[in-house]
Amino acid sequence: MKPIDHFNLRSFDLNLLIAFDALVSERSVTKAARRLRIQQPAMSHALATLRMLLGDDVLVRTGAVMQPTAKASTMASHVAELLRQAQHILMSEEQFDPATEQRIFRFGFSSELEVFLMPKLTAYLQRHAPGIRLLSRGSPRSEVYTLLDTGALDIAVGCFDFGLERHCGVSLYEQSLVCCFNPELIDLDAPITVERYLALPHVLMTLKDDIQGCLSDALMQIGQELNVVLAASDFLTALAAAAAAPVLATLPSRIAQQHAAHFGLAIHPVPLDLRIPAVSMIWSARSDRDPAAMWLRDAVASVLDSHVRSDF
Numbered sequence: 528m529k530p531i532d533h534f535n536l537r538s539f540d541l542n543l544l545i546a547f548d549a550l551v552s553e554r555s556v557t558k559a560a561r562r563l564r565i566q567q568p569a570m571s572h573a574l575a576t577l578r579m580l581l582g583d584d585v586l587v588r589t590g591a592v593m594q595p596t597a598k599a600s601t602m603a604s605h606v607a608e609l610l611r612q613a614q615h616i617l618m619s620e621e622q623f624d625p626a627t628e629q630r631i632f633r634f635g636f637s638s639e640l641e642v643f644l645m646p647k648l649t650a651y652l653q654r655h656a657p658g659i660r661l662l663s664r665g666s667p668r669s670e671v672y673t674l675l676d677t678g679a680l681d682i683a684v685g686c687f688d689f690g691l692e693r694h695c696g697v698s699l700y701e702q703s704l705v706c707c708f709n710p711e712l713i714d715l716d717a718p719i720t721v722e723r724y725l726a727l728p729h730v731l732m733t734l735k736d737d738i739q740g741c742l743s744d745a746l747m748q749i750g751q752e753l754n755v756v757l758a759a760s761d762f763l764t765a766l767a768a769a770a771a772a773p774v775l776a777t778l779p780s781r782i783a784q785q786h787a788a789h790f791g792l793a794i795h796p797v798p799l800d801l802r803i804p805a806v807s808m809i810w811s812a813r814s815d816r817d818p819a820a821m822w823l824r825d826a827v828a829s830v831l832d833s834h835v836r837s838d839f
Contacts, residue, residue: 539580544606546573550586551603554593623818625656632659632823635666635674637685639732639762639782640806644684647830659823665760675811681820684827686804696809697824699831704801705780707766707792712773721798725751730765730776733758749799753777766790779803806831 549559550570560570577585586593595603634645641663652659666674666683674680675694689696706724708715715723731753746752756774759765762782769776770790776783783794808827814820 543573543577544610546570547577548606548610550574551595551599554586623822625822627658628656628819629658630819631662632681633679634661634663635671635680635683636663637666637668637687639779640684643782644827644831648827651826651830675809681810681814682824683809685806687807687809689807689809693812694809695812695815696807699806699808699828701805702803703780704777704797704803705783705794706775706777706797707769707783707787707794708775709770709791710793715795717795719795719798724798725753728756728774729753730757730759730768730774731755732762732765732778733760748802751799766792
């Protein structure tokens with residue numbers, strides 16, 4: 528198939544094809560003008576232009592009526608089909624059926640949210656959209672926007688902002704923190720005092736080169752610093768460390784409530800006012816109106832909403 532000659536094709540006003548189709552169909556300048564809702568002089572000008580560009584009369588008078596020339600008759604069916612295809616492309620909406628969709632979506636997460644969301648989302652998709660497959664990865668804040676821009680990620684869920692024009696997003700839920708510890712290794716009475724909390728060694732989560740972990744900004748805001756002995760990239764490592772050593776693991780409350788008991792850990796509120804960002808879902812503006820992506824984003828919000836409400 529020959530490639531489209533964009534340079535030469537742009538010199539031909541493609542609106543003239545619409546005028547050509549109307550003229551050949553109506554076989555009358557007046558009726559063609561009425562059909563396109565333009566004035567008759569404008570249609571006469573379009574016919575004159577077509578005659579010049581095509582080197583053909585297009586319509587000729589035979590008795591009391593106008594008839595298309597042989598060249599116009601040959602062109603007519605092709606032009607009509609071209610216009611029908613253009614109309615279909617421009618007017619039809621992309622069809623999406625979750626039951627039959629076959630597609631891979633790429634997710635990026637900050638910290639513990641992958642294990643919080645993906646099991647329930649996978650179960651939801653197996654019921655409603657078994658052809659949709661998920662590929663997930665940890666995505667630090669410093670990288671996530673570039674990954675969305677390049678298409679390496681379709682959706683990111685975490686403590687991410689979405690103020691830039693090229694990104695869209697929605698806040699999903701607010702976060703709170705608790706601390707976990709092994710009561711056989713640390714003797715703590717509730718409530719934990721600020722002094723005792725600050726004095727004990729800590730385990731935190733981090734996705735960056737910062738020993739204060741994901742709480743570094745929150746600690747800076749209140750002018751405090753923790754005695755961090757381990758900053759791990761995974762919440763299971765933090766919980767396992769708290770089970771094995773006399774340390775406090777400060778984690779998001781929903782993860783702690785879901786997993787701390789498996790490690791034999793007690794849970795207590797954090798005595799500091801540590802403000803951490805809300806969990807958001809963000810995506811590239813390029814996929815904002817993609818029907819499959821819109822459906823999946825609704826599924827994520829629905830799954831997380833039911834997950835969060837079940838915690839209370």
